[in-house]
Each structure stands twice: as C-alpha cells, then as structure tokens.
Amino acid sequence: MLAEIQTELINQLGLDQVTLIPLGQPISISFYNKWLAENYYGSMNYLKEHAQMKADPRKINPDFQSVITVTQTYFPTVDPTSVKLPARTALYAQNSDYHFWLKEKLNQIISQFQTKYPSEIFSPYVDSGPILEKDIAYRAGHGWFGKNSCLIHPQKGSLFFIAEILTSLKVEPLKAIEINPLPDMCGTCTRCMDICPTQAIIEPKIIKADQCISYLTIESKTIPPVELRSKMNDWFFGCDLCQTVCPWNEKVFRIQKIPASNLTSTEPLLSQDPREHTEMVDFFKMILTSSNKSLQKHFTGTALHRAGGFGLKRNALVVIANRKISELRIEVHSLLNDPKLSELAGWTLENLK
Numbered sequence: 001m002l003a004e005i006q007t008e009l010i011n012q013l014g015l016d017q018v019t020l021i022p023l024g025q026p027i028s029i030s031f032y033n034k035w036l037a038e039n040y041y042g043s044m045n046y047l048k049e050h051a052q053m054k055a056d057p058r059k060i061n062p063d064f065q066s067v068i069t070v071t072q073t074y075f076p077t078v079d080p081t082s083v084k085l086p087a088r089t090a091l092y093a094q095n096s097d098y099h100f101w102l103k104e105k106l107n108q109i110i111s112q113f114q115t116k117y118p119s120e121i122f123s124p125y126v127d128s129g130p131i132l133e134k135d136i137a138y139r140a141g142h143g144w145f146g147k148n149s150c151l152i153h154p155q156k157g158s159l160f161f162i163a164e165i166l167t168s169l170k171v172e173p174l175k176a177i178e179i180n181p182l183p184d185m186c187g188t189c190t191r192c193m194d195i196c197p198t199q200a201i202i203e204p205k206i207i208k209a210d211q212c213i214s215y216l217t218i219e220s221k222t223i224p225p226v227e228l229r230s231k232m233n234d235w236f237f238g239c240d241l242c243q244t245v246c247p248w249n250e251k252v253f254r255i256q257k258i259p260a261s262n263l264t265s266t267e268p269l270l271s272q273d274p275r276e277h278t279e280m281v282d283f284f285k286m287i288l289t290s291s292n293k294s295l296q297k298h299f300t301g302t303a304l305h306r307a308g309g310f311g312l313k314r315n316a317l318v319v320i321a322n323r324k325i326s327e328l329r330i331e332v333h334s335l336l337n338d339p340k341l342s343e344l345a346g347w348t349l350e351n352l353k
C-alpha cells in the first residue's frame with residue numbers, strides 16, 4: 001500500500017496499523033482444522049461452518065484479490081463512552097461494542113477507496129465473519145501468534161482488535177512493500193499458560209475454548225461445569241489474565257505508567273471503598289431481578305449484550321458464590337425455580353452458607 005494512504009488512514013481514524021496484502025493462503029489453517037477435529041470449540045458450531053471459507057476467502061466472493069487489515073488498540077482507551085462496570089470485566093468489553101464503531105471506521109476507509117476505485121468491491125469484517133483474522137494480520141506483519149494464541153506486537157503488546165476489508169482491488173497497482181511475518185518472540189516464557197486459572201492453554205498456541213473463562217462467560221449457552229466454577233473466580237465477563245501477565249503487555253503498561261497489579265490479580269478484586277462494594281451488589285441485584293428481555297435492552301450497544309440475559313445472570317451467580325456476596329441470598333434463592341439456572345443457583349446458595 002502506498003505509504004501516504006497508510007499514514008493518512010492511521011492519523012485520520014486513530015488506527016494502529018493498516019496494511020494491504022494479497023489475499024494469499026492462510027498459514028495456520030491446518031492448526032484450525034486440527035483444533036476443530038479435537039472438539040475444542042465447545043458449542044461454537046459456527047467455527048466449523050466457517051472452515052471452508054477461512055481456508056479460502058474466495059469462497060465468500062471469487063472476485064476478492066487482496067485484504068486491507070487493520071489493528072486498533074483497546075487498552076488504555078481514550079474512548080469517552082467507556083463504561084465503568086462494577087464487576088470484573090475483560091478490558092476489551094469496557095467500552096462501547098467494537099463490532100459497531102470499528103466497522104464504522106472500516107466504512108470510512110472504504111468510502112475513500114471507493115471514490116478512487118469505483119468499480120472495485122470492498123467488504124468490511126469485524127470479528128464475526130468467516131475470516132481467519134489473526135492469520136491475515138500475522139501475514140501482514142502485525143504480530144506473532146503468542147503462546148496464549150493472541151497476536152502480539154513487540155511495541156503494541158496484544159490488547160488490540162483486528163478487522164479487515166476484503167477487496168477485488170489488486171495489490172500491484174499500489175506498489176505494496178515487501179512484508180514479512182514477525183518472528184515468534186515468546187521464547188521460553190510460559191507466564192500465560194501458568195496463570196490460566198482453568199488451564200485452558202493446553203499447549204503453546206492451543207486453547208481448549210470450552211475451558212477458557214472467556215468462552216464460559218461470553219459464548220457458552222449453558223452453565224459452567226461444577227469443577228470450573230470456583231476457578232472462574234470473580235470474572236463476570238471475559239478474562240484477560242493470559243494477556244495482562246504477558247511481558248509484552250507489561251512493557252506497554254510500564255511505558256504508559258499503568259499500575260498492573262489489579263490487571264494480573266488471580267485473587268478477587270476486593271475494593272477497600274464501601275461505595276464500590278455497594279455499587280457491585282446493586283449491579284448484580286439488578287441483573288438477577290430483571291427480565292432477560294430488559295437486560296438485553298439495558299446492555300444494547302455494549303459487548304455484554306452478547307451474553308444475553310441468561311448468560312449475565314449465570315455469570316453473576318458464579319461471581320456471587322466465589323466472592324461470597326451473602327447480601328444477595330434472597331435474589332439468588334428466587335432463581336431456584338428458573339428452568340435453566342436452578343442447579344447453579346442452588347450451588348451458589350451452598351457457597352453462601
């Protein structure tokens with residue numbers, strides 16, 4: 001991509017990296033297929049359905065020739081709409097839902113390209129499409145696959161989103177510069193594997209998703225297995241431990257003077273401030289006593305919307321048990337008749353004794 005367009009987009013849209021590469025072949029598709037065959041995907045059946053398109057994005061549209069891949073750091077965020085949630089939530093989710101605002105940025109890039117190349121096709125993707133996003137970003141030199149499977153960049157760490165525009169535009173007219181994937185710089189470090197409370201990183205770069213706290217609190221449609229519940233600790237939505245403990249993010253925290261102790265704590269984050277405790281209790285009370293429909297409405301536009309009313313109540317019950325929030329015994333008790341949550345509510349009450 002012409003360096004001027006790249007710099008212009010980065011400056012205009014506040015993106016971190018923007019690179020145009022030929023669509024090519026994914027490097028890591030064999031690992032993807034092996035992972036599916038091992039049944040590590042839990043109930044995320046869509047990942048199986050995406051396999052053929054991920055192997056060859058031309059199955060989505062045979063005219064695609066190239067991809068503009070972008071990364072956007074999400075922590076520390078300067079987004080004024082940041083939501084301060086009173087329960088422990090993954091950093092990426094303490095913000096308005098990136099699926100919307102990042103796609104909006106892609107659309108702005110598209111409109112600039114479309115003016116210059118009116119007959120070409122440009123399709124934006126953020127997370128949910130059948131695209132092997134980390135593989136594309138890896139081939140564009142935006143990071144290496146860490147042992148936690150996240151893409152890590154030596155200066156930016158891994159707390160960034162990935163998104164892309166697939167296009168019929170050929171790279172050649174834009175005189176693409178030679179791009180090489182970054183070398184793997186994890187070395188002998190195993191901090192991410194060691195800290196994972198549920199041992200979900202079963203081998204370097206291999207996540208058993210149905211054991212990952214992020215899956216259990218966001219994607220799963222069922223209650224977590226009893227042997228994992230106490231290990232989920234006070235994580236209400238997602239988990240960051242395998243990233244915040246990473247030396248490459250620590251380096252970013254140090255440069256930006258961000259105190260990291262809370263970010264890497266494997267203990268419940270207990271606030272010394274009684275007001276914060278009350279806020280958390282009120283928050284969980286609201287979750288347990290609202291209808292699923294009104295919770296969906298309440299969290300529209302935030303990442304938490306993804307878990308739905310059932311998921312948020314489930315997550316609250318696990319945290320209430322693990323943090324022994326006995327003030328909420330009555331609200332937990334009232335879920336004993338809930339057809340999907342009654343067993344978990346019973347377990348929570350046991351833990352409040």
Ligand code: B12
Binds near residue numbers: 161239242
């Ligand atoms: C399904 C999914 C999940 C699942 C499964 C996790 C996973 N690692 O796959 C769950 C719900 C658990 C999850 C959790 C999270 N996710 Co997620 N997730 C996805 C999604 C939709 C698909 C990923 C996928 O294809 N998984 C299938 C498996 C097989 O892939 P994989 O584990 O990455 O394995 C690859 C590598 O290990 C590699 N590999 C293995 N061995 C080797 C060897 C060599 C030599 C090489 C080169 C490669 C290689 O090959 C595999 C295939 O590419 C992508 C978006 C997208 N469309 O791509 C976002 C995505 C990966 N998630 C993202 C984020 C932010 C998260 C969380 C941090 C959120 C949170 N805080 O809770 C956690 C991180 C957990 C973790 N350690 O992975 C970002 C990652 C950004 C980054 N910097 O890497 C993505 C790209 C979304 C986005 N658009 O920004 N996620």
